[in-house]
Amino acid sequence: MEFFTVRNLTMKFGGLVAVNDFDITLKKGEIVGLIGPNGAGKTTVFNMIAGYYAPTSGTIHFQGKLLNGKKANEITRSGVARTFQNIRLFTELTVVENVMIAYHCRLRSSFLGAALRLPLYRREEKQMYEGAMEFLREVELEDLSREQAGSLPYGMQRRLEIARALATGPQLLLLDEPAAGMNPNETQDLLHLILRLREKYRLTVFLIEHDMKFVMQLCERIQVLDYGTTIASGTPEEIQQNERVIEAYLGEG
Amino acid sequence: MDEHRRRNQIFSIIAVACLFLFLLSMHFYADDYQIRILNNIALFIILAVSYNLINGVTGQFSLEPNAFVAIGAYTSALLTLTPAEKQMAFIIEPIIWPLSVIHVPFFVSLIAAGVVTAFFGFLMGFPVFRVRGDYLAIVTLGFGEVVRVVANNTQTITNGPLGLKGLANYTNIWWSWGIAAFTVFYIARLVRSSYGMAMKAVKYDEAAAESIGINAFKHKMLAFTTSAFFEGIGGGLLAHLITTISPTLFTFFLTFNLLIMIVAGGLGSITGSVIAAVVITWGGEALRVVEEPINLGFVTIPGIPGMRMVLFSLILVLVMIFARQGLMGTREFNWNGLFRKIRAWTHRTAKES
Numbered sequence: 025m026e027f028f029t030v031r032n033l034t035m036k037f038g039g040l041v042a043v044n045d046f047d048i049t050l051k052k053g054e055i056v057g058l059i060g061p062n063g064a065g066k067t068t069v070f071n072m073i074a075g076y077y078a079p080t081s082g083t084i085h086f087q088g089k090l091l092n093g094k095k096a097n098e099i100t101r102s103g104v105a106r107t108f109q110n111i112r113l114f115t116e117l118t119v120v121e122n123v124m125i126a127y128h129c130r131l132r133s134s135f136l137g138a139a140l141r142l143p144l145y146r147r148e149e150k151q152m153y154e155g156a157m158e159f160l161r162e163v164e165l166e167d168l169s170r171e172q173a174g175s176l177p178y179g180m181q182r183r184l185e186i187a188r189a190l191a192t193g194p195q196l197l198l199l200d201e202p203a204a205g206m207n208p209n210e211t212q213d214l215l216h217l218i219l220r221l222r223e224k225y226r227l228t229v230f231l232i233e234h235d236m237k238f239v240m241q242l243c244e245r246i247q248v249l250d251y252g253t254t255i256a257s258g259t260p261e262e263i264q265q266n267e268r269v270i271e272a273y274l275g276e277g
Numbered sequence: 278m279d280e281h282r283r284r285n286q287i288f289s290i291i292a293v294a295c296l297f298l299f300l301l302s303m304h305f306y307a308d309d310y311q312i313r314i315l316n317n318i319a320l321f322i323i324l325a326v327s328y329n330l331i332n333g334v335t336g337q338f339s340l341e342p343n344a345f346v347a348i349g350a351y352t353s354a355l356l357t358l359t360p361a362e363k364q365m366a367f368i369i370e371p372i373i374w375p376l377s378v379i380h381v382p383f384f385v386s387l388i389a390a391g392v393v394t395a396f397f398g399f400l401m402g403f404p405v406f407r408v409r410g411d412y413l414a415i416v417t418l419g420f421g422e423v424v425r426v427v428a429n430n431t432q433t434i435t436n437g438p439l440g441l442k443g444l445a446n447y448t449n450i451w452w453s454w455g456i457a458a459f460t461v462f463y464i465a466r467l468v469r470s471s472y473g474m475a476m477k478a479v480k481y482d483e484a485a486a487e488s489i490g491i492n493a494f495k496h497k498m499l500a501f502t503t504s505a506f507f508e509g510i511g512g513g514l515l516a517h518l519i520t521t522i523s524p525t526l527f528t529f530f531l532t533f534n535l536l537i538m539i540v541a542g543g544l545g546s547i548t549g550s551v552i553a554a555v556v557i558t559w560g561g562e563a564l565r566v567v568e569e570p571i572n573l574g575f576v577t578i579p580g581i582p583g584m585r586m587v588l589f590s591l592i593l594v595l596v597m598i599f600a601r602q603g604l605m606g607t608r609e610f611n612w613n614g615l616f617r618k619i620r621a622w623t624h625r626t627a628k629e630s
Contacts, residue, residue, distance in 0.1 A: 074488065096487035105488070112485035114478055116607070125478050128471045129490025135499055138470035139463060145470065152471060192490050 025088045027052040027228060028196055033082035035068050035252075042068045044252045046082070048230075050196070055222060055229040057239045059263075060249035061272055066232045067109055069249070070198050073230075074106045075099040086196065101129050105194035107185045109201050109232075115174025119165055119184060122173045123156035126191035159187040162224075163217065179210040183217070190225065197221075199231040203238050211235060215242050240264065248272065285612040293458070300450050312450060314562050316518050319453035320511055321554040323460045325538040326547055327507035332536075333544035333607075334468055335500040336480025338410070339417035340532050341401070344424035345505045347527035348397050349390035349512025351428065354441045354522055355379075356386035366441060370432045383447040387456070387513040394509025395502045402498045409483075421529060428524040440523025441516075448518035456514065460507050465547050465609070467503065476500050480545070537589060541596050543603030548610040553603075557589070564588060 026049055033046040043065040050056055058066050071077045073084055075096035084091040091099055100106075114122050131138070131152075133145035160166040163183040168176065173184060182202055189197060202218070203211045215238060222229055233239045239246060240260040247257040250272040256263060263269055303315060328342050355363070355372075359380050363372050371377070381389070405416050428435045435441075467473050478486040479493045486493055516522045538557050542549030564585045571578040596603060 076484065076487075095492070096484070097490050097492045100488060100490035108485070108488070112482050112488070114481045114485065116481060117474075117477065121474060124471065125474045125486075125491070126489040128475045128478075129492075131471055133471075135467075135472055138472050139467035141466060141470070149471065188489060 026085065027087060028230075029083075029085045030069075030073070031083045031085075033069065033072060033084065034080045035065070035072060035077060036080045042252050043072070043249075046249075046252075046254060048247055048257075050228055050230060052195075052228055053222065053226065054245065055218070055231070055243050057243035057246040058230065058232045058249065059234070059236075059239055059246060064249040065252040066249055067200060068252075070106060070200055070232065073099075074104065074198060097129065100192050100194075103193070103195040104198065105189035105192045105196075106198040107182075107189050107200055107202065109204070111178075111181045111185055113173045113181055113185055113188070115172065117173055118169065119171050119173050119176065120153070120156050120160065120169035122184060123159050123188050123191045124152045126188045127152040127155060129192060156187075156191060159190050160184075162190070162221065163187045179206050179214075182206065182214070186217070186221075190221065194227065196228045196230065199229065199233075201232055201234060203233055203235045211238050214238075218242060281613055281616075288612050296454070296458070300454055304450060314559060315450050316448060316453045316514075318555050318558045319450070319457040320514055320518065321535070321538065321558045322457040322551050323453075323507055323511040323514070324535050325542070325550040325554040326461055326464050327504045327511070328535045329539045329542075329544065329547065329550045330464055330468070330476075331497075331500045331504040333539055333546065333550070334473060334480065335476040335497055336545075337406070337497055337500070338414050339405070339501075340414050340529070340536070341417040341421045342504075342508050342535050343527045343529060343531040344401075344421040345394050345398060345508035346512035346515060346531060347424050347428055347524070349394045349509030350516035350522050350527070351435055351441070351512075352393045352509065353383075353386040353390035353513030354444050354516040355434075356381045356389055357383055357445060357447070357517065358441065358443075362443060366439070366443070367433070367436050369437065369439070372436070373433045376434065383445070383452075383517065387510050390513035391506040391510040394512065395506035398502045398505025399498065401505075402501045406494055406497045406501070418529070418532075421527075421532060425524050425527050428527070435524070438524060440521060440526075442521045444517055444520040444522070446517060446520050448514045453514055453518070456510060460510075461547060461551060464503075464507070468547060468609075472496070472499065477545070537593050539603075540593065541603055543605035543607060545607040546603070546605035546609055548608070549603055549605030552605070561585060561589075 028050040030046060030048045033043060034041070035043040046069055048056070058069065060066055068077065072079045073091070075091070075094055075098070079092060086102060086104060089102065091102070091104070114125065131148055133142070133148050138145045157166055157169065160169055163186060165180060165184055165187065168180070173181070176184060186199070186202065203214055206214060218229060219242070221227060243260060245258065246260055246263045248255050248263060248269050255268045255272060256266045303311065307315070324342060324346065331337050331339055355376050356379055358366070360378050363377055401420055405413065405420070408416055429438055431437070475486065475491045475496050478491055479496050483493050538553040539550050541557065542553030567584045567588065568580050568582055570580045
C-alpha cells in the first residue's frame with residue numbers, strides 16, 4: 025500500500041485550469057518539495073489535498089483511504105496537517121492556547137463532560153497543556169507560552185503554526201512556504217527544525233517553497249509546476265540542471 | 278497556574294453567599310415592584326449570557342432569540358396549565374391531544390422547555406449554518422418571524438392571537454436567580470473548556486480551525502443548541518413571571534434588547550453580558566423618568582412614551598463609535614485579575630501619600 029498518492033488531480037475555476045493532471049507519490053518519511061513560479065497552482069494543490077477545494081477530477085489516497093470529498097477537519101483527523109502561506113494563527117489567543125486547541129479534535133471527553141469538568145476531562149486537559157508545552161519546547165517557544173500569539177514576530181509565528189499543526193498528530197505534514205519572510209539565520213534554523221521533527225515524529229513532509237537554497241538543501245525530491253502542469257520532477261541536482269525548469273523561472277533566453 | 282485556586286474558591290463561595298443573603302433580604306423587605314425588577318434582571322442574565330454563546334463566543338451573528346424564548350415560553354406554559362384551564366382558554370378551537378391532558382410541575386416544564394427549544398434549535402441549525410455572516414443574520418431573523426407567525430396561526434396548539442392567560446405565577450426570585458446562576462456557571466465552564474476554545478477558534482478563523490481538525494459546523498451546532506436550551510428555559514421563566522403570553526410578546530424587539538446587552542457588554546465576554554443585563558434592565562426602569570413629564574421650573578417637557586428606547590439606541594450608537602469592544606471586550610472576570618488590580622491600586626495610593 026502506498027503511503028500517499030495523488031492521481032490526475034485537476035482543478036478548474038470556470039474556464040481557468042489552475043492545476044492539470046497532477047500526479048505525485050510520497051513514501052513514508054520523505055521530504056518532498058513543490059516549486060514553481062507564482063501562480064503555478066502550488067497552493068491550489070495543497071488546498072485540494074487538505075480538503076479546502078473539491079477537485080474537478082482526480083483522486084487523492086492517503087494510507088489506502090480516499091480523501092476526496094472529505095471535509096478539511098476530517099482530513100486533518102485522518103493524519104494530514106497543514107500550515108498556511110499567510111500565517112493563520114488565532115492571534116487573540118495565547119501561544120499555548122493555539123497549540124492546545126489543536127488537541128481538541130483528539131479529545132475523548134463529551135461536551136457535557138468537558139463543561140462539568142468531570143475527571144476524564146480534567147485528566148485530558150492536563151495532557152493537552154503538557155502536550156502543548158512539549159511541542160512549544162520543540163519549536164523553542166515555551167518561554168513565550170503566555171504571550172498573545174499575534175504579538176510574536178513573524179518567524180516565531182511560523183514556528184508556532186508548525187507546532188499547532190504537529191499537535192493534531194499528523195503523519196503527513198503540508199508546509200506552505202514555511203521559510204517565507206525569514207532571514208537566512210532563521211531559515212537555517214527552520215531547516216534543522218524540520219529535519220529534527222521528521223525524525224522524532226516519523227513525519228512525511230510535503231512543502232511549497234520559493235527559497236531555492238532551502239528547498240535544495242532540505243528536500244530529497246522536488247516536483248516543479250508551471251501553469252498548473254508538472255514540468256519536471258526528480259532530485260535537487262536533476263532539477264537544477266533541467267532546461268524546462270530554468271526556462272520557466274528565467275524565461276526563454 | 279493554580280497557586281491561588283483555594284483562595285479563589287473561597288472567594289467564589291463568599292460571593293455566592295452574599296448574593297444569597299441579598300436575595301434573602303429582598304425576599305423579606307422588597308416590594309413587588311423591586312421583586313419584579315430583580316426577576317427581570319435574572320431573566321435577562323440568562324437570555325443574554327446564552328445568546329452571547331452563539332453570537333459572541335462562536336462569532337455567528339444570529340438574530341433568533343425571540344424565536345427560542347417563544348418556543349420555551351409556550352412549551353412551559355402548555356405543560357403547567359391544568360387540563361381544565363386549557364379547555365377554558367381554547368375557546369375558538371379546542372387544544373389538540375396530548376397537550377390537552379398533560380400537566381406537569383413547574384420544574385419539569387422548564388426542563389421540557391429547554392429540551393424542546395434545543396431540539397428546534399438543532400433542526401434549525403442545519404439550514405441556518407449553511408450560510409455565514411450577514412446571510413446568517415437574515416436567515417435567523419426570518420426564523421424568528423416564522424415562529425411568531427406560526428404561534429399566531431396554530432390555533433389548536435398556541436391558542437393563536439388570544440395567547441395563554443392565567444398562568445400560575447411560579448417564577449420567584451429563587452427560581453430566576455437560581456437558574457441564572459446555573460446558566461452563568463455552566464456557560465462559563467463551557468467557554469473555558471476545550472470545546473469553548475474550539476468555538477473561539479471557529480470565530481477567529483474558520484479555515485484555520487478546520488485545519489486543526491475542528492469540525493466548525495459541529496461546534497456551531499453545539500453552541501446554537503446549548504444557547505437554545507437556556508433561551509427556552511428563560512422563556513419558561515418569562516411565561517410564569519408575566520403569567521400571560523401571546524405572539525406579540527416575542528417580536529424582534531426582544532432580540533434587539535438582548536443584542537444591545539451583549540454588544541454593550543462585549544461580544545464573547547460572559548462577565549460583560551451579566552453586567553450589561555443588570556445595568557440595562559435596571560437602567561431601563563430608572564430611565565422611566567424620561568418618559569414622564571419633566572418640570573424644569575421655567576419649562577415643562579411633556580412625557581414622551583418610547584423616549585427610553587431613543588436613549589438605548591443612542592447608547593448603542595455611542596458604544597459602536599467609541600467602544601466597539603464593549604465594556605469588557607472578550608475579557609472575563611477572575612479573582613486573580615481583581616486582586617492584581619487592587620494591589621496595583623494600593624501600591625499607587627501608598628506611593629502618592
